Amino acid sequence: MTTVSAPPDAAQAASSVPRHDAQRRRPQLPFSPWHLLLAPMALLFAVPLIWLALSSVMSNAEINRFPPALWPSHLDLSGYRYVLGNAMFPRWFANSFLVSLVTVTANLVFGTLGGYAFARMRFAGSRLLLGLMLATMAIPFQLTMIPTFLVMKQLGLIDTLGALIVPSLVTPFSVFLLRQFFLSLPRELEEAAWIDGCSRLHVLWRIVLPLSRPALSTVAVLTFLSTWNDLTWPLIAINHDTQYTLQLGLTTFQGQHHTQWAAVMAGNVITVVPVLLAFLGAQKAFIQSITSTGLKG
Numbered sequence: 001m002t003t004v005s006a007p008p009d010a011a012q013a014a015s016s017v018p019r020h021d022a023q024r025r026r027p028q029l030p031f032s033p034w035h036l037l038l039a040p041m042a043l044l045f046a047v048p049l050i051w052l053a054l055s056s057v058m059s060n061a062e063i064n065r066f067p068p069a070l071w072p073s074h075l076d077l078s079g080y081r082y083v084l085g086n087a088m089f090p091r092w093f094a095n096s097f098l099v100s101l102v103t104v105t106a107n108l109v110f111g112t113l114g115g116y117a118f119a120r121m122r123f124a125g126s127r128l129l130l131g132l133m134l135a136t137m138a139i140p141f142q143l144t145m146i147p148t149f150l151v152m153k154q155l156g157l158i159d160t161l162g163a164l165i166v167p168s169l170v171t172p173f174s175v176f177l178l179r180q181f182f183l184s185l186p187r188e189l190e191e192a193a194w195i196d197g198c199s200r201l202h203v204l205w206r207i208v209l210p211l212s213r214p215a216l217s218t219v220a221v222l223t224f225l226s227t228w229n230d231l232t233w234p235l236i237a238i239n240h241d242t243q244y245t246l247q248l249g250l251t252t253f254q255g256q257h258h259t260q261w262a263a264v265m266a267g268n269v270i271t272v273v274p275v276l277l278a279f280l281g282a283q284k285a286f287i288q289s290i291t292s293t294g295l296k297g
Helices: 008-025 035-055 060-064 078-084 089-120 126-138 141-154 162-168 172-183 187-195 200-211 213-228 232-237 246-253 261-281 283-292
Strands: none
Touching (some): 060 261, 089 172, 089 200, 089 213, 089 261, 126 172, 141 232, 162 232, 172 213, 187 200, 200 213, 213 261, 232 246, 246 261, 261 283
16 A cells, blocks of 8 residues: 655645744734834933923922922922023024034034045045144043143133134044044045046035035034033133023022022023924934944954
């Protein structure tokens, strides 16, 4: 008596059916499993910001109460009225905006030129000069604070907005980040433009910069963040209240005997809003730049 065996293909097909059915029955999450870890961490990092927003609509008595109130009993906008009613507050906001705008623009221009030169041009001492420039990133600001102050004093810029702008016109970080991004771009695009008769500046303007929007957005956001939130250097270089930046002006709300904590919280909320808007507006380009910029070269 002979037995008839199923063809190999049929046996394989029969054995594969249950596996596919099991995969179909397996529940699929509507989001990445990593979100289960990242969501609590994001909430943890957002707690100070949430506490800042809630405290800005509390009264001074609720803020100073112990144990502190976790939720305002009623909306108290006295802190916002105190801040916006200060005659100098619009001036401080304008000073911070002007300093940040000029600094961001200068870093984009000079950082682009310097980064492209280090990425595509080979000249005597280029690697040494790049190494010395990167070495300055390891020097803490506390060591360069006094020499910078003396230089600004010799230039006659102390107690002016120029003292806040000139030392930050270009930073090693912006040059380095843009250089690394330029290195990731294919040279063939630039070589094709050179064959067509384009100069280096024309290639940089028409070919390289349109492809470098993620890196440029990253430099702009990080430069704006550091300039807008800077307090130490304005505290040293500025004496008159008409030249205060927003961060320096908010310190005047902390008196020697009494502190308007509601005003401090409200002022900080107003200060944080431009930073959040700038980051959210450039978030996609920021992440793309970080993921595409390596350390080669």
